[in-house]
Amino acid sequence: MRILHTSDWHLGRTLEGRSRIEEQVKFINELCRIVEDEAVDLVLIAGDVFDTVNPPAIAEELFYDALNRLSAGGTRAVAAIAGNHDNPERLCASSPLAVRNGITLYGLPREILTPSPTFLAQSNQRRVTRVAAGQGWAELHIPSCPDPAIVAMLPYPSESRLNEVLTESLDEEILRAEYSKRVQQLFSSFGQHFRPDAVNLGMSHLFVRGGLESESERPIQLGSAPTVEAEAMPIGAQYVALGHLHRAQAVKGTAVPTRYSGSPLAYSFSETGYAKSVILVEAFPGQEVTTREIFLSAGYPLVKWQAKEGLGQVQQWIDEGRDFNAWIDLEVFVTNALQPQDIHNLRQRRERLINIRPVFPETEKLAAEARSKLPIDELFRKFYQERMGGAEPEQELVSLFLSLIDSDKATLSEGIKTQRRGDEEAETA
Template identity: 40%
Template sequence: MRILHTSDWHLGKYLENQSRIEEQEKIIEDIIRVADEKEVDLVIIAGDIYDNSNPSARAEKLLYKSLKSLGKAGERVVVVIAGNHDNPERLMASTPLAYEHGIILLGSPNSRASKGRVGKHEILDAGEGYMELKVNDEKIIILTLPYPSEQRLNEALGDISDEKELQKNYSEKVGQILSNISKKFRPDTINIAVSHIFVLGGETSDSERPLQVGGGLTVDGNKLSIGAQYIALGHLHKPQRINNKEVKAYYSGSPLQYSKSEIGYSKCVYIIDVKAGEEAKLEEVLLKNRKPIEIWRCDGIDEAIDMCEKNKDRDVWAYLEIKTDEALGQSKIKDIKKIKPDILSITPIFEEVEKDDEELEALKEKNIIELFREFYMKEKKIEPTEEFMALFTEIAGEE
């Protein structure tokens, strides 16, 4: 069986108030072309389909159109799970229309597919967190763990009355669910899993919303050691294998650069060839970057205007950083954006005044109270009051 693994489409996402929907339309056309050319049997989209829980009509239309093309009138099966950006119920709402197109949508860890026809194929068995499919004469068991928020995780674990069970941490609970459902794996079937989780040690970028404030919802890679031939993951936007040699689990990454921290590498989808009882083979198919994000560093406003003139016909997004010793006026900013509307932001970089050794020595001599008094006078242009200084002294913990 040949599988295409993609994730983190983030349909409807904006970058610094600029819509990316046209780029998304094009990149998904590319992914559909890869699926066709490679004659893929099964497509997995591992979460973060939309960028937020209330997607625009245009984003929804793009998803439906894309899934329909990927399903190819039921010739292919498409499995979609929710990520932390998706609303699980919303994602599953089109289920009544989906099955005959070969599309299975799963929102929560305890969501289940329906047995029976899916496009031209069949779901032989299904329960919470797993399904057995018959795709063109091959049988495959897919464990499905859509984004497990702590609440959804506890719901999936069912009635936990035991205090000890409740005390288990996130990673242990995810491990427990995976190990439970992995009992469905059989030697005569292809055995894979799909989830949207953050595995410890993964390399992050600036466009993933942390799964939880403080980033507590991480899973130890060892918990994924469940006998799957391949685990298709979503959440991290850089394509990567998880940091565990025993487990064949990959993040496909997002198909587009969604932040400037994603400039230094290519985006891709994975094609996996897998048979029952054999090791899965993986191929990385690179995606074309039609509109890269760039950072332009310019020495002064004139050089910045020059840079925009030179690049105005190139299809790129640009962050503009301008070395300057004065604030940039609104009219200058307007001028720049007129030349190159795809400037994402303009940041003035004020040069640090170099301090000579003598000045540094003098600074060392001063205590924090004196330094604060000088700083205050420089900023406010007046002497701080005695009360104010007393308050600062108290906070600073000095005599």
């Protein structure tokens, strides 16, 4: 069985107000070509199909078109779960139609999936059908494969979507432990349906501890959803497909192969230089899977420019066609403030020039020197005001900060003394 793992499409998302629909359409086209070229039997979409719970109509249209093309008239299986950005009910609103085309849409962790309608299962074995199903799992008959696929699915499991209070404690460590324990229990329950004669798979949208984040994973949630320990992944699965983190990566420390496919497009300049991909998995019952990363080319790269020689250098780069197809984040070193006409001219000449930030080297230098001469409590006040929109910190907070600084100094001083005594004893010996 050949499985394609993708996630975090974020259809409808913009970049500093600029539409990304053109790139998202190109991604869907590229994805459909890959699925055809690689003779994929099952597509797993591990959450965050949309960027918001109320996506624009064009994003929904693109999603339904993608499902239709990927399912190939009901001959290829597709399974998609809700991520933290998705509205679970909205994602699954088309389920009665989707199931007739071999598509499984799963929104909430407590939802009960049902087998395909009897007339479908009995009348046409040349179409994908859900042979059996329940809470968090489905067994899929795929006409291109001799063996069934059993998929354990856990959509984004926040406390609110689980409809559970996992602990009354506000302690972060206790909350993390209880949350991870609950995820493990759910996966263990779903995994009871795995069989040795089937291809057994897991899929979820969550943050496994140790995963590498980027700034583009904006949290949208009601209720707490902390990290999950690696051992919570479903035992018995041959592969676990995860969504949520936008950097493609394998998860370390798991008992079964577990990966994030990452987002298909770079969604913030913190992802500059990331390679975007989908994961192709080849699986046989009872055997270790093989995986291959297939790199994508649909999205425009995100590039940072730092023009230390001023506006003339930016104009030269534009004339040279540097990074022509990229979205650009620009820092330009200047001695005087940029005029509105300067900014307008740059944007006219390069459409995808997103941010234009002037940098005043002398001013930065003087500010740094001034800050270095301030007392530590004044530095803290300025830092707090910058982060909190000008609000003044309470005196109790400043006092607490100073006490922590004094405590750290005392600890460091004692450590240095201990080290010195150890060195002296070593020399005497």
